[in-house]
Amino acid sequence: MKFSSKIQRCELSPVRKFYPYEMAAVEKGLKVRHLNIGQPDIETPRVFFEAISRFSDSVLEYAPAPGVSDFLTATQKYYESLGFHISRDDILATYGGSEALQIVMSCILDEGDEVLVPEPFYPNYTTFINITGGKIRPIQTKAEEGYRFATREQIEPLINEHTRAILMTNPGNPTGVVLTREEMRLMADIAKEHDLFLISDEVYREIVYTGEKVSSMLELEDAAENVVVIDSVSKRFSATGARVGAVISRNHELMNEAMKLCQGRLCTATLDQVGAAAMYNELPASYYTEVREEYRRRRDAMVTALSKIPGVEFRCPEGAFYLMVTLPVDDTEKLQYFLLEEFQDNGETVMVTPADGFFTDPQLGRNKVRIAYVTNPEDVTRAIELLGLGIQAYNARKG
Ligand SMILES: Cc1ncc(COP(=O)(O)O)c(C=O)c1O
Structure with missing residues (x-):
């Protein structure tokens, strides 16, 4: 075979x-x-399990392809509470951050296309990118500089006609690096100037020890066409088995393309989204x-x-x-x-x-x-x- x-x-x-x-x-x-x-x-917060046990529909139906309505609203409100304004159409529910990454890579990469990724990086990125025919071009970092990557000198020389996107984890797995506001601004500027997607994997968003206010690339509204956020309830709520994540972007063209794959896989698990919505809605700050x-x-x-x-x-x-x-x-x-x-x-x-x-x-x-x-x-x-x-x-x- x-x-x-x-x-x-x-x-x-x-x-x-x-x-x-x-x-x-x-x-x-x-x-x-x-x-x-x-x-x-x-x-995992009890509200997750309680919401699922309260579920009383007599048939466990397919959810809508973009996500269960309550989950989309709850996600939107959660972002609102952080000060980031997105509409429900900017959210697609996925099987964890993992499927969100696969969907985005499938939408933007052809054979030979390149994604810049600060190295060292989360190893599954290689799988999600290589399976499309694309490949990672690493942004070199140094242990003695604490693996920081957000400078023009490190990034711009790597951009060529095959570059489609920059993919970064912020806060970082495996490095623990958190971008400063200035570094985030620079990443958005580079993406805008070179017409690249800026895929910001923010599955660890709240786990920041610097005392800074919780951040997201969604803050940089002028880069709305470039920014794609990968999100998940796995780490935020210690619910890795829930398999609920999201692609979040204000780039409507991208979301329309992604919708084809969401419709193709019909929906993500209804009950897990019900539980995830309850965590967003019911847990205090x-x-x-x-x-x-x-x-x-x-x-x-x-x-x-x-x-x-x-x-x-x-x-x-x-x-x-x-x-x-x-x-x-x-x-x-x-x-x-x-x-x-x-x-x-x-x-x-x-x-x-x-x-x-x-x-x-x-x-x-x-x-x-x-x-x-x-x-x-x-x-x-x-x-x-x-x-x-x-x-x-x-x-x-x-x-
Ligand atoms: C950086 C990063 N992105 C995405 C994921 C995917 O997580 P999940 O699919 O559970 O949301 C992980 C999981 O460890 C991760 O570390």
Whole structure:
């Protein structure tokens, strides 16, 4: 059987490839602590489940292709509460931010087209772009500059006749970088001047520790034709299994094209949208602050614990719940296999995500890992302690 060259340009997720080794470690009786997956342990708000159990229609029908009416209204109101004015027609409900990305890429990319993406980046971007025949052109960043990317010098030399879009995660996964207002302005200016889509993946929008007011590229109304926001309830409400996201754009041409795909896949899950609408409608503003403060405690615990490991290099993350760390080892993938197969401390070991999959050139991530700090501060501290002991044992074994 023949498979498409497009699918062969896609890779399995680097976050999941250690799973069989993890299972083997668990079978040996080890407790495996996780710093590798962005699955928060914060409880999903009860209102999500309550709204679904109140649902009383006798037939679970298809929802309208653009989304359940209540969900669209609730999303619009949520944006309004942040000070961003969008109409219901500017929103298309999707199966998480993931489908939102796939839809947008399918609408804008042809074979050979390019998307500029600050590197390191969320690995699934490669899949969503490569499957269309397009490709990522990385915006190079430096660990020692905290992975900042928003300057003309870094971006403009990469723009050519194949460039269609800039795709960025703000707040950043895997870097924790949050753009300043000036940097956002610059990104919008570049997109406008070069007639590019500016796809702003804002699924971590509220998780910002800088004290700045919550931001969105939708603020830059003069770039309405360029800006496309990717949104999701997954991380905002710790509801990754709800599979509810959205494409948000004031570019009506784009939304009309995207509607073809939304109609083609008929709708996204009705009940999940009902639950998501309730979370937007019923949770008080304090919900977002409390969640942010909980992540801040986790971040602080992680930074304190990491600072105790000799030879690690990192910048304190400004947002989201990830960071890239440079480790004093030759190869972080080998380190991860070692941690699962040969290391333990008091019956425990730890998983991180080797960073090679976050770069177009895997070599650039060889001595780096991504850490996700999604569990309580005590667990984060112990997991980082295990990482430090693991590094020591790995380097001692290698001599
Ligand atoms: C940067 C980024 N974008 C999009 C997604 C997709 O999330 P979902 O499809 O659950 O909304 C994730 C998930 O981890 C992510 O980290």
